[in-house]
Amino acid sequence: MVEKRLYHSVANQILELIDSGVFPAGSRLPGERDLATKFGVSRVAVREAEIALQAQGRLEIKVGSGAYVLDGSNKALNGLPKVGPFELTEARALFEAESAALAAPIITDEAIKELEGYIEIMSGKVEADITADEADEAFHMTIARSTNNHAIIFVIDSMWKMRTEAAQLQNVYKSVCDKDSSHREDEHAAILDALKNRDPATARSAMRAHFNRMIEALLVASEEAAYEEVKRKASESRSRFTLTQQLH
Amino acid sequence: MVEKRLYHSVANQILELIDSGVFPAGSRLPGERDLATKFGVSRVAVREAEIALQAQGRLEIKVGSGAYVLDGSNKALNGLPKVGPFELTEARALFEAESAALAAPIITDEAIKELEGYIEIMSGKVEADITADEADEAFHMTIARSTNNHAIIFVIDSMWKMRTEAAQLQNVYKSVCDKDSSHREDEHAAILDALKNRDPATARSAMRAHFNRMIEALLVASEEAAYEEVKRKASESRSRFTLTQQLH
DNA sequence: TACTTATACTGGTATGACCAATGCATAATA
DNA sequence: TATTATGCATTGGTCATACCAGTATAAGTA
Numbered sequence: 428m429v430e431k432r433l434y435h436s437v438a439n440q441i442l443e444l445i446d447s448g449v450f451p452a453g454s455r456l457p458g459e460r461d462l463a464t465k466f467g468v469s470r471v472a473v474r475e476a477e478i479a480l481q482a483q484g485r486l487e488i489k490v491g492s493g494a495y496v497l498d499g500s501n502k503a504l505n506g507l508p509k510v511g512p513f514e515l516t517e518a519r520a521l522f523e524a525e526s527a528a529l530a531a532p533i534i535t536d537e538a539i540k541e542l543e544g545y546i547e548i549m550s551g552k553v554e555a556d557i558t559a560d561e562a563d564e565a566f567h568m569t570i571a572r573s574t575n576n577h578a579i580i581f582v583i584d585s586m587w588k589m590r591t592e593a594a595q596l597q598n599v600y601k602s603v604c605d606k607d608s609s610h611r612e613d614e615h616a617a618i619l620d621a622l623k624n625r626d627p628a629t630a631r632s633a634m635r636a637h638f639n640r641m642i643e644a645l646l647v648a649s650e651e652a653a654y655e656e657v658k659r660k661a662s663e664s665r666s667r668f669t670l671t672q673q674l675h
Numbered sequence: 676m677v678e679k680r681l682y683h684s685v686a687n688q689i690l691e692l693i694d695s696g697v698f699p700a701g702s703r704l705p706g707e708r709d710l711a712t713k714f715g716v717s718r719v720a721v722r723e724a725e726i727a728l729q730a731q732g733r734l735e736i737k738v739g740s741g742a743y744v745l746d747g748s749n750k751a752l753n754g755l756p757k758v759g760p761f762e763l764t765e766a767r768a769l770f771e772a773e774s775a776a777l778a779a780p781i782i783t784d785e786a787i788k789e790l791e792g793y794i795e796i797m798s799g800k801v802e803a804d805i806t807a808d809e810a811d812e813a814f815h816m817t818i819a820r821s822t823n824n825h826a827i828i829f830v831i832d833s834m835w836k837m838r839t840e841a842a843q844l845q846n847v848y849k850s851v852c853d854k855d856s857s858h859r860e861d862e863h864a865a866i867l868d869a870l871k872n873r874d875p876a877t878a879r880s881a882m883r884a885h886f887n888r889m890i891e892a893l894l895v896a897s898e899e900a901a902y903e904e905v906k907r908k909a910s911e912s913r914s915r916f917t918l919t920q921q922l923h
Numbered sequence: 924t925a926c927t928t929a930t931a932c933t934g935g936t937a938t939g940a941c942c943a944a945t946g947c948a949t950a951a952t953a
Numbered sequence: 954t955a956t957t958a959t960g961c962a963t964t965g966g967t968c969a970t971a972c973c974a975g976t977a978t979a980a981g982t983a
Contacts, residue, residue: 518826578766739945
């Protein structure tokens with residue numbers, strides 16, 4: 428990873444030390460002067476790094492005492508929480524369905540046209556300067572923006588920026604998304620259709636179905652995986668989610 | 676406002692200049708050296724302030740060129756988006772209702788007890804080291820945590836941290852919350868009751884009703900207000916929200 | 924033993940210096 | 954004249970050093 432600013436690099440090095448257990452939560456970091464010599468940089472760089480980490484909620488800096496490690500086990504590099512693919516998809520199913528329902532009665536014709544464009548890009552029928560995945564995100568964000576509700580827009584945008592915690596989970600997630608691309612078209616078309624009809628209830632259920640099927644695919648993929656951790660999360664997610672499905 | 680670190684103060688001064696229109700979006704800030712002498716601080720303090728603002732997405736710093744103001748008209752001091760009370764309550768109605776529905780089947784007895792405690796605190800029947808408002812927030816966050824879904828917990832927590840953009844709107848919001856305190860007890864009791872019965876559908880509708888009533892109160896209060904801006908947002912919010920209500 | 928005090932830390936801030944990237948005015952060129 | 958090359962002033966990035974103000978702990982005192 429290339430860092431433009433030196434303090435980014437220093438911050439990442441500090442995070443590595445924390446995550447590797449050298450400095451567990453609650454412990455005190457070495458002084459800025461020590462870290463500076465240890466990393467071969469000036470004290471300024473260490474200060475800026477620690478300030479950045481403090482802003483991300485990973486450190487608490489006490490004057491005259493030191494910098495203390497906060498429990499950041501549930502936080503990713505970007506400050507957003509670490510979430511597994513199951514709970515992330517579950518949350519999306521719930522929230523994006525409501526987003527679609529809210530958007531349906533008030534979505535503009537321009538937004539509809541935009542959505543049609545993204546679907547074409549995802550199908551690969553037209554040339555575009557964005558990838559299919561980027562078009563996927565744009566599709567969902569355009570619906571969110573159509574709610575005209577900034578809180579909803581922020582929330583859904585945040586969920587797109589969250590990343591899964593573990594590498595193997597992320598790989599499972601990615602492979603599912605790839606295999607999913609065929610279904611994706613139909614499901615997006617169904618969502619768009621409901622929006623065209625300005626039908627909130629259908630838009631909601633179509634969006635739910637979209638994510639529900641993604642969860643099902645995730646469950647299949649995770650059961651094929653060799654990791655117990657993945658299987659445990661799968662069963663957790665399934666027991667909750669199946670119940671919710673029955674309610675709609 | 677008391678700032679612990681100097682760069683906080685400097686960052687706020689820079690933000691004031693931006694918000695007051697001295698440096699509009701897209702414009703270039705004076706050099707770090709100029710700002711340092713202007714504010715009567717060292718260049719280090721200015722640098723740290725600009726780094727913090729960059730992390731908040733308010734500035735873009737280009738080496739050799741300068742610091743450029745990004746459009747932050749929709750962002751509050753804490754980095755979260757500025758949202759009006761209507762859209763915020765609307766988003767809460769949607770998302771927290773789903774949160775309650777998801778939590779209902781799996782909420783623990785311990786969490787139920789905790790919720791009962793918060794209700795007692797809000798009613799003023801018991802002494803506590805937290806205020807009624809803090810108990811209110813704790814009530815909702817406990818439900819969110821009961822979903823066991825970190826994405827949902829993060830989202831609902833974020834919405835509690837959002838603040839309304841304009842002072843007059845905030846006052847309207849606050850006064851409504853105060854007048855609402857009597858209803859609040861009953862509504863919270865209804866939510867708790869549904870959770871006790873592990874009934875997702877009822878929990879969802881009870882939570883919706885809770886926020887729906889708050890929106891109604893907001894609309895009444897805003898129509899009494901003298902500001903056209905408030906009235907406009909009220910009508911916007913009502914036209915959307917009434918429709919959504921019919922769907923559940 | 925209990926309390927005060929001295930001292931060696933810590934982070935916070937300031938200053939001045941130098942480097943590399945940038946951008947613009949100027950000069951050299953086609 | 955239009956275009957390109959060049960030089961220099963400005964900007965952010967980094968460093969070394971110094972000093973200040975809290976903090977914590979060991980030494981000293983009652």
